[in-house]
Amino acid sequence: MSERDGNWRTAVIARIAALTPRMRSYFLHAPLAGHVAGQYLDVRLTAPDGYQARRSYSIASRPGAAELELAIALQDDGEVSAWFHEVAQPGDTIDVRGPLGGHFIWEPPHAAPVLLVAGGSGIVPLVSIARAWQAAPAAPMLLLHSARTPEALAFQPELAGIAAADPRFTYVAVSTRAGTGRRIDAAMLDKALGHWGHLPALCYLCGPTAFVEAVAQLLVARGVAHRAIRTERFG
Amino acid sequence: MSTRGFTGRRPGADAARRLPPGQQQTQDFPVLSLGPAPAINLDAWRFTLRHGSRPLASWNWFEFNALPRTRWHGDIHCVTTWSKFGTDWEGVTLDDLLAAAGVQAPTSFLLAQSYDDYDTNVPLADLAGGRALIATHFGGEPLTPEHGGPARLLVPHLYFWKSAKWIKGLKFTERDEAGFWELRGYHMRGDPWREQRYSDDD
Numbered sequence: 001m002s003e004r005d006g007n008w009r010t011a012v013i014a015r016i017a018a019l020t021p022r023m024r025s026y027f028l029h030a031p032l033a034g035h036v037a038g039q040y041l042d043v044r045l046t047a048p049d050g051y052q053a054r055r056s057y058s059i060a061s062r063p064g065a066a067e068l069e070l071a072i073a074l075q076d077d078g079e080v081s082a083w084f085h086e087v088a089q090p091g092d093t094i095d096v097r098g099p100l101g102g103h104f105i106w107e108p109p110h111a112a113p114v115l116l117v118a119g120g121s122g123i124v125p126l127v128s129i130a131r132a133w134q135a136a137p138a139a140p141m142l143l144l145h146s147a148r149t150p151e152a153l154a155f156q157p158e159l160a161g162i163a164a165a166d167p168r169f170t171y172v173a174v175s176t177r178a179g180t181g182r183r184i185d186a187a188m189l190d191k192a193l194g195h196w197g198h199l200p201a202l203c204y205l206c207g208p209t210a211f212v213e214a215v216a217q218l219l220v221a222r223g224v225a226h227r228a229i230r231t232e233r234f235g
Numbered sequence: 236m237s238t239r240g241f242t243g244r245r246p247g248a249d250a251a252r253r254l255p256p257g258q259q260q261t262q263d264f265p266v267l268s269l270g271p272a273p274a275i276n277l278d279a280w281r282f283t284l285r286h287g288s289r290p291l292a293s294w295n296w297f298e299f300n301a302l303p304r305t306r307w308h309g310d311i312h313c314v315t316t317w318s319k320f321g322t323d324w325e326g327v328t329l330d331d332l333l334a335a336a337g338v339q340a341p342t343s344f345l346l347a348q349s350y351d352d353y354d355t356n357v358p359l360a361d362l363a364g365g366r367a368l369i370a371t372h373f374g375g376e377p378l379t380p381e382h383g384g385p386a387r388l389l390v391p392h393l394y395f396w397k398s399a400k401w402i403k404g405l406k407f408t409e410r411d412e413a414g415f416w417e418l419r420g421y422h423m424r425g426d427p428w429r430e431q432r433y434s435d436d437d
Contacts, residue, residue, distance in 0.1 A: 007435055044257075045238040053243050054257045054316055079244045079259075087240035094238060100433070102419030103269055209266040213381055216271030226351060229270045 008044060011096040013088055014067055019154040022074045023121060025060065026084060027067040028096065035059050035099035037106050037132035038125045038204065038232075041070065044095040045083055055080045058124040058206075058232075059099060060155075062131035071154060073121035104204065104232045108136040112201030115193075116143040117184065117215050119207020120152065125232065126206060127155050133169065134162050142170045142196045146184045146211070150175045170196055184211075189218050200224060206232040253310055254318055255427035261317040264382065269415070272380035273350045273401055280385060282369065283404040284336055291407075292336030296385065300371070303331045307368055307391060312427040314394040324389050326370035329362045329405070342407040346414060347388045347399040355399050355414035356423065357390055362405075366392060369402060394425040394432070 011030035018024050032041075044054045061069035074085045088094075106114065106129045114133075116126040123145050133141050147153045153173045163171040172192050174182040182188055193199070203219055205212045212233045219229055245251065250260050283293040294302070306325045312318045333340060343359045361367065370389040371378055378384030383400030390397045396416050417423055422431040430436060 006430075007433075045241040045243065046236065047241055047243040048237045050237075051243045051245060052257070053241075053259070056315060083238070083241050092239050093236075100420070102416075209381070213266070213271060220271060220274075226270055226273055231268065231270050233266050233268075 007097050008095045009097060010093050011068070013090055013092045013094065015090050016088065019071055020152050022152070023071055023154050024085060026070045026072060026088065027061075028070065028094075030068050030096050032068070032096065032098060035061075035063055035068070035128075037063055037128040038104045039099040039101040039128075040125070041068070041096050041098040042100060043070070043080065044097075045080055046095070053080050056100070058128070060124045060127045060131075062128065062135055064135075065131075071121070071124045071127070104206070104230050106132065106202075106204065108132060109138045110202070111139050113140045113142070113196075113198035115200035115203040115219075116141065117203065117205045117207075118143070118145045119184075119211035119215075120147050121154070122205075122207030122212075122232070122234070123147075123154050124206075126204060127159070129204065130159060130162060130169070134166070137166055137168055140168050140170070140196065140198050142192065142198070142200070143172070144184055144189075144192055145171075145173045146207075147173075147175050148177045184215055186218055186221075189215070189222070193222070201228060203229045204232075205229060207234075209233045250320070253320060255312055256430045257432075258312055258316055258318040258427065261319055263317075264319060265313065265315070265317055266381045267313065267315060267396075268351070268381075268400055269353060270351060275350055275380075275385055275401060277385060281403065282386065284332060284338075285404060285406040286341045287406070287408070291338050291341075292332070294335075299327065299369075299386070302327045302335055305331070305365065305368060307370075307389065309391055311391050311395055311398075314396055314421070314425065314427075314432050318427075322391075323374050324368060324370045324391075325372035325375075326368035326386070326389060328365050328368055330365060332369070332405075340407065342409055344408045344411045346406045346408055346412055347397075347402055348404045348406060349399045350401040350403050353399055353401075353415050355388075355397050356408075356412055356417060357388075357393070357397055358411065358424070359407075361390055361393060361397075361424070366390070392426070394422075394427055396421065397425055 011028040284291045368389040
């Protein structure tokens with residue numbers, strides 16, 4: 001590897017933890033600058049013949065945490081996520097660069113109410129935001145997470161714990177195909193915002209494109225300004 | 236040094252030739268933007284060409300659609316590593332806008348400005364000579380809001396964050412002024428074949 005290599009650094013996978021049937025956390029030791037909640041890393045894998053594949057993954061860990069946590073969902077037909085799920089072991093090294101991203105970020109202290117909405121694995125950057133909030137709780141925060149099944153609600157015990165410990169943090173999790181059989185629609189959003197009792201001053205939406213766009217339009221229809229809604233989409 | 240146990244999935248020969256470094260082919264058309272698609276009423280839509288704060292020319296939707304139209308077919312590349320092959324676009328070139336306005340380009344740099352307050356800088360050399368469009372159609376259909384409709388910039392030879400969605404104008408600037416992402420660590424030009432993703436890339 002050349003000395004100048006686009007700021008790529010070598011990270012070591014320190015440990016791996018299962019989150020859901022299709023999602024695992026990879027805890028990295030990486031010589032990178034500190035991140036802001038909501039940012040992501042670029043990850044690069046290299047085959048013996050020099051072929052490289054690159055993906056971006058959101059950071060789940062709290063800013064300042066000793067290990068960088070990437071929570072990676074196994075994609076159907078995934079090239080890089082399949083390596084993480086089927087090959088990666090503690091001690092393996094990967095190339096990383098970042099942290100990256102300067103818009104979908106949240107930094108305390110923040111006085112105004114914040115709404116976080118995640119679809120599926122879109123929860124990852126919002127977990128980092130929730131953890132950053134927990135380290136310096138101030139304004140009310142409402143986190144809505146929608147996944148297909150109850151088992152797919154990654155980070156549920158921890159997020160429920162944050163909510164149980166501090167009434168300023170509200171956590172609502174729904175699954176669309178089992179259990180409660182609910183999705184984040186107009187009625188559900190009205191109910192959640194009504195219970196919460198705030199109009200969000202800032203919203204962070206992350207998930208599949210159609211999900212993010214639908215929730216964004218519901219929020220706009222409820223009087224939230226376009227520029228108060230920050231989005232991150234995939235697929 | 237290679238990654239233990241990673242063999243990767245090679246693109247076919249045609250895709251390998253067409254993919255800039257670090258890119259992968261997608262069959263989808265992913266959506267990336269700062270926030271939700273703004274609601275734009277075509278009756279109120281305008282496209283304005285400016286030199287600094289001074290308007291050079293302005294078109295409403297009806298007038299804009301009466302301008303000469305140009306089609307472009309080819310591959311597009313997003314900095315988030317997806318590339319989409321064989322896309323079809325239709326719109327108006329900057330050359331035709333300048334001709335319709337009856338003016339010469341007053342400076343060598345521009346800022347594309349959007350209805351959602353997004354902006355991005357593009358040198359004149361990357362917009363003129365038919366290299367870019369103000370696109371109103373994709374795949375023969377009017378551009379949908381999530382893909383930037385009613386009109387977006389299309390600069391297909393640069394990373395796609397330069398192809399500003401929901402465009403409302405182009406502003407000539409005296410210097411190369413950084414736009415939204417360029418102020419947040421992205422490259423000032425963004426050539427995918429030179430892999431100019433971030434400001435510290437060559």
